[in-house]
Amino acid sequence: MTIRLEQQVEQVANALNSAGLCFGHGTDNAFDEAAWLVLEACELDPSGDEVPWDQVLTARQQASVQALLERRIQTGEPLAYLVNRAWFAGHDFFVDPRAIVPRSHIGEWIPDRFSPWRVERPAASILDLCTGSGCIAVALALAFPEAQIDASDISASALEVAQANVARYEVQERVRLLQGDLFEGLGQARYDLIVCNPPYVSDEIMNTLPGEYRHEPALAFAGGSSGLDFINRLLDQAGDHLTKSGLLVVEAGSARDALEAAWPRTPFTWLMSENGEAVVFAIEATELVSSNHPKT
Ligand SMILES: C[S@@+](CC[C@H](N)C(=O)[O-])C[C@H]1O[C@@H](n2cnc3c(N)ncnc32)[C@H](O)[C@@H]1O
Structure with missing residues (x-):
C-alpha cells in the first residue's frame, strides 16, 4: 500500500x-x-x-x-x-532504563548559560548533582567550554549511561563522574554553579505515576512523604559547596508548594519555563547561607 x-x-x-x-x-x-x-x-x-x-x-x-x-x-x-535516544538542551543523548529519560526544564536555560541569572560571572567550576544520564553535565560542558564539571549520582548504573554520553561528546577531560550520596565524595570542593534535578516526587504521587514512569529507576523520582527528602538536605548543605558568588539552580517540580511551605524565609527565584510552569528555582549562595530551615 x-x-x-x-x-x-x-x-x-x-x-x-x-x-x-x-x-x-x-x-x-x-x-x-x-x-x-x-x-x-x-x-x-x-x-x-x-x-x-x-x-x-x-x-x-x-x-x-x-x-x-x-x-x-x-x-x-x-x-x-x-x-535509545533522547534530546536535551539541543543535543541528543544515549539513554536506556539505567537512567531516567532526560526532560528536565533546566535544559531550557543551559544554552544561554542561565542568562540573565549568572551573566558575566565566572564559571570555572560547576557541579551537576544527580546527573543520571549525564545530560545536564554534558550540555553544561558544551555551553561552558571554560568550566571543569563534576557530575555525581548515587546510582552506579546511571553513571554507566553518563559515561557513555561523556565519551560520545568527548568531554571526558572536563567532566568528572563521581558516585556518592548528595555531596559525598566531593570533599571540601566549592563550585561557581551547582545544578540539580533531584528526586522530588512525593509518596502519594509515586503511587499514581503512569506506566511509562515505572520503566524508569524509582530512585530518580522518590522524594519521600512530601517530596522534599533530598531537597531539604541539599538546601542545608549547598552553602558549604558554593563559592561566594555561586548560584544554585534546582528543579523542584511537583514539590514546589511543599518546598515554599517548608522554607518560607528562603528567597527562591522561580524561573518560568516555555510551557508556563515555574518549577525550577535559582538562589544565590549569599541568600542560602542567610536563610535557615525553619523545621530543623
Ligand atoms: C530526576 S533524576 C535526574 C537525572 C538527570 N540529571 C536528568 O535531569 O535527567 C535524579 C537522579 O538523582 C539520583 N539520586 C537519587 N538519590 C540520590 C542521592 N541521595 N544522591 C545522589 N544522587 C541521587 C538518581 O539516581 C537519579 O539519577
Whole structure:
C-alpha cells in the first residue's frame, strides 16, 4: 500500500491516542511522538528541520514503523528507551532504563548559560548533582567550554549511561563522574554553579505515576512523604559547596508548594519555563547561607 510519511504519522498518532499512553518523555502529545517514532523507524533524521512529509514510505519502512509502534503500545516503555535516544538542551543523548529519560526544564536555560541569572560571572567550576544520564553535565560542558564539571549520582548504573554520553561528546577531560550520596565524595570542593534535578516526587504521587514512569529507576523520582527528602538536605548543605558568588539552580517540580511551605524565609527565584510552569528555582549562595530551615 502506498503511504506518505504525513499519513503514516497521522495513523500512528491515532493508534497512540487510542492506546491511552502517556507522553512526557521528550514529547507531550501523540502527534509529536508519532512523528518521532516514524522518523526513527524509517531511519530519517528526527532532529532535522525539514521533515520530508510527502516522502512515500517503502514496504520495509512501513513494517519498521508497525514493529516499533507495537513495542511502544505493548510494553508501555517510553519511546526514548526503545530507540535509545533522547534530546536535551539541543543535543541528543544515549539513554536506556539505567537512567531516567532526560526532560528536565533546566535544559531550557543551559544554552544561554542561565542568562540573565549568572551573566558575566565566572564559571570555572560547576557541579551537576544527580546527573543520571549525564545530560545536564554534558550540555553544561558544551555551553561552558571554560568550566571543569563534576557530575555525581548515587546510582552506579546511571553513571554507566553518563559515561557513555561523556565519551560520545568527548568531554571526558572536563567532566568528572563521581558516585556518592548528595555531596559525598566531593570533599571540601566549592563550585561557581551547582545544578540539580533531584528526586522530588512525593509518596502519594509515586503511587499514581503512569506506566511509562515505572520503566524508569524509582530512585530518580522518590522524594519521600512530601517530596522534599533530598531537597531539604541539599538546601542545608549547598552553602558549604558554593563559592561566594555561586548560584544554585534546582528543579523542584511537583514539590514546589511543599518546598515554599517548608522554607518560607528562603528567597527562591522561580524561573518560568516555555510551557508556563515555574518549577525550577535559582538562589544565590549569599541568600542560602542567610536563610535557615525553619523545621530543623
Ligand atoms: C530526576 S533524576 C535526574 C537525572 C538527570 N540529571 C536528568 O535531569 O535527567 C535524579 C537522579 O538523582 C539520583 N539520586 C537519587 N538519590 C540520590 C542521592 N541521595 N544522591 C545522589 N544522587 C541521587 C538518581 O539516581 C537519579 O539519577
